[in-house]
Amino acid sequence: MKKLKTRLDAFSDAVIAIILTIMVLDLTPVLRDNLHDYLFLSKQVGIYIISFAFVANMWYQHATLFNDIDDMSYRIMLYDFLFLIPLSLTPLATNMMASNTTRIPVMAYGLLLFLVSASFRLLARSVMHFEYTDKSKMRQLYRKIYGRHNQYYLIFNAILIVLAYFFPQIVLWFYLPYPLIYLVLSSRDRQQMYDASQLTTAQRQEYLQLPKNAINQFREMVQDQAATGTDGNTANAHHLQRGFTGWLDQPVEADSAGHLVNPHNPSNNPNSVEVRKERQAQWEEFAKQIRDGSKKYRDAAAQIRKQQRNADRDAVKQASRQAEQQQEQRKHDAEVAAKEAEVQRESREKASKQAAKEAERQQETNKESARQAAKDIERQAKAKRRAAHEEDKIREHQQKTQQRTERRDAKHQAKQQKLQAKAQESNQNHQSETGNSDSTQDGHEKDDHSGNVDR
Template sequence: MKKLKTRLDAFSDAVIAIILTIMVLDLTPVLKNNWSDYIFLSKQIGIYVISFAFVANMWYQHATLFNEIDDMTYRIMLYDFLFLIPLSLTPLATNMMASNTTRIPVMAYGVLLGVVSACFRLLTSSVMHFEYTDTSKMRQLYRKIFGRHNTIYIVSNVVLIVLAYFFPQIVLWFYLPYPLVYLLLSSRDRQQMYDASQLTTEQRQQYLKLPQNAINRFREIVQNQAQPANGTTQTASHPQNSLTGWLDHPVGADSAGNPINPLDHNSSGDAEAIRKQRQAQWEEFAKQMKQASKTYRDQAHKNHKQEQDIKHDQVKQAERVAEQQQDQRKHDAEQAAKEAELKRKAREEESKQAAKEAERQQDLEKDSARQAAKDLERQAKAKRRVAKEEIKIAERQQKAQHKAEREDAKAEIRKQKLAQKAKQYGDHTPDAQPKPDSDKEPNNKD
């Protein structure tokens, strides 16, 4: 069914060409001399460039994938149709996003890119299953080589879809470098996949155990050595250590510049020579790895021995320091004991002095108390004398007051008697004036 595979390639190319044609036909021409219309057209052209780059990258991935096989299965054909279905929706999503650059169209565009990429990975898996007989090992190689970048694509697309909900105008232009990065990384991954497929089963098992930095070193060895048609080894003219080297690298070639499908371009002898060269390069790489591992082990053993010596010296130094610290602590303890003894004696002396001082203070307090008691007794006696004097004075004052009151009472009585006599005389001799009783002397005696 090689002829059917050729027609399927032509059918896929035609569908992709129609997709690109429809996208450019959807651009709205400017019929009026209006700057706003030209600005809108520029925006549409920019979005068209984004979609063109994505579809063109899918065409390249599809072409290089189908170039590796001469026949196909029904599974590959069905998966190819499944891949072309969402890819055909690219003009619709592009037109929607150009006409209304809001969150929903931009997010829908990102979802469409994710679906197309997922369908293409499904198609790639079916091609890998058909191309290689050692399916399990080659799938492991595919996951090891392509898996890291596929994870980056998925995570990046999910992040862009989420950000498109908040910043659709900005996220739109981040879809432009997506196919360019995809093109660069996938071409390198495909070259590594072909290089790994040229190895023996045992070498592939060793390849699967390598970390990423070791895989990159093996790729550098392959890049730096090319295999011309005459079988001699020379330095590669276009190593892919930079962007310029990648641009000048032949399309559909391995890391050394040889065609990925040598059966279509070279003789079987050249293909076998390339396979032997890869295996020889792997042996050289394995020797370098073993030498590096031995050097690493020797260096690690040397470093371990140095670390042990350093630790031993540190232990000795720590023991000396501990001994010095112990002697210092012992000396400090003895010094502290002496100081404590001196402090104890000082406290005893202070307590004796304090006891004597307290005794003197107590004697002083007793003397003060006795003196105070005597003072209080004298004050009490003085108060009693003052009280007695005050009582005597009060009694004399009271007697004098009583005497004055009696004198006043007697004087009042005399006045009353004189008034009565005057009244009596006045009744008989009205004109006569009463004579004062001047002959009588007042009796001042009690």
């Protein structure tokens, strides 16, 4: 199974190398001198760097995780395949985001990072379950040291997915420091894990009971002693520097003091026994400082509590005096308010009486106005009736005049008709007389003509 574990490491490294190669091949080359094409290539290179940093960080996490075990189980192998499946989709997501940097591709990229991180958490948990028993302090140490940063990592990723819906162009560049920060934090957590692995079981129990800031203080104390070379057993230690430059110069498989450590195979390090003794002695010194500090803290806390009790009593007395003053002030305010209310009530009564008088005067005025308006209406009605009567008389006179005119016209027309009839009758009589004379003359002419013919 050790050989199979080695081949699984090689298989995982090969898959990650192919992923990085495919991402490089997906970059679109510039074939023409066009500023737009060069800008688009620069954007693609930037997104490639983001994905490269993420994949490189996952390779480091995977390599350091598998370096802690010499064998594996079927669960570890299956979880490793499950981790590589979404990781192998990184070139596709990178190409999509480089070609179309909108909300959907950026959110899909963040979701892919979330799935890769979650699957790696399952893989790391399976490795810890395989390496340590349920009651092992090392598993508890692993959860205490790595657990908080893992939660922060996943929560931060989920927040970026939500923000990518609103600000995809901005969230895109937050994915670059995302793996780099986790790389630094995980390396510090790994150093703390190495420090804890060199302690005894009882010391690990005390280590688990410390808060997070106390654990960081112990790591800083180890680094200070390694940097100054004050302890005698650190002749071959790497003298460390503070800051980011000092972290870059540290060996990868090293504890906080710079010692190369393999907690699962101490025989690989000839100085591991001395390093363990040194770290245990440092822990005893640190624990003593913590206990002394705790005693001083308890004394200071007792003094503070005593001062707090005195301050509380003074505050209670002051509060009671203030309450009495406030009560007296409230009484005074109530009396003033009552007087003001009485004055306001009298003012309201006066105002209501004045308003009643004004209303009564207004009512009288309204009645007088109504009576005057009624008289005006009555006068107007009489005037309208008189005007109507006059109009009726005028219409009646006009009708009578029109009737007389019509009768005169009718009589005149009748006379005209009679005259016309007489004139027509006289014309007809004249015409008839003229016709008779013409016929008599014609008869005489005919008789003369016939006599001539007889002759």
